[in-house]
Amino acid sequence: MIRVLVVDDDFMVARIHRGFVERIDGFEVVGSAQTGDDALSMVSSLKPDLLLLDLYLPDAFGLDLVTRLRAAGETCDVLVITAAKEADAVRGAVRQGVVGYLLKPFAFPDLEQRLLTYAAERARSLSDDLTQAEIDAAFTSQPAGRAPASALPKGLSVETAEAVERALRTSAETLSATECAEAVGISRVSARRYLEHFVSVGRAEVKLRYGTTGRPERRYAARA
CATH class of the missing domain: 3.40.50.2300 (Response regulator)
Incomplete structure (x- = not known):
């Protein structure tokens, strides 16, 4: 706690x-x-x-x-x-x-x-081992992985963008917009906007999951 x-x-x-x-x-x-x-x-x-x-x-x-x-x-x-x-x-x-x-x-x-x-x-x-990006972030005012506010579309916040990207990077599986929304604590529509933004700037990719009927489900994964 x-x-x-x-x-x-x-x-x-x-x-x-x-x-x-x-x-x-x-x-x-x-x-x-x-x-x-x-x-x-x-x-x-x-x-x-x-x-x-x-x-x-x-x-x-x-x-x-x-x-x-x-x-x-x-x-x-x-x-x-x-x-x-x-x-x-x-x-x-x-x-x-x-x-x-x-x-x-x-x-x-x-x-x-x-x-x-x-x-x-x-x-x-609190992790014992840090990546180079995390070490660099400790010596700058820009946390690792954070996009400048000016790089985000209007209506998207830096804090929520960080949380969405973190959810992607820490998930062992691809995430749907609904699953991402639940992990971050935002609406599905908002999660979809952030996820699609990350896809557009090359920080995430979309994978389609096909079911027996209807449209394929869009699932997201962070790019390395």
Whole structure:
């Protein structure tokens, strides 16, 4: 289980975020903090894997809290959840190495997708042996296999594209759009759009499965 600490000064908002997290398999909320000082104390005692961190706390700016956590030797990951849209805040979050930046307000699927992507990346990072692409990704701001946002058709997101491609590459068998949708947690129509995009840019291939009647089923596999 990935242990999560919710840090938000609004009790009701924190409760909503907690409810979102607890709906996702593989995650558990170990506590909620409403101030920076409380967060520091709870990180020290609870040792969460991930903080869902609001930037506007009554006693600290969230990114300053991250600096204090690192100075204290705490290595938990941080996913920023905030209303702050300023470029300086975003650049600061990138410099601090946060794993994501989600603007309020948001819907459950927005957080779910980021947490599932985080879980997959975390599992990969715990592997003893890394590929050259994964090693290169550790030294750049562009994770392995990620296509620039500008390379995706309008309406497709980088995060979901990563999840779809990961599902393809980790599957022992070819995937249909329906199977991919179930693995990623999106609709079949959306999965089909991402899969067809990967086919068009040469990162996936289509294999037809013929049944006794009707059209052949389109099944997808990642290209080496």
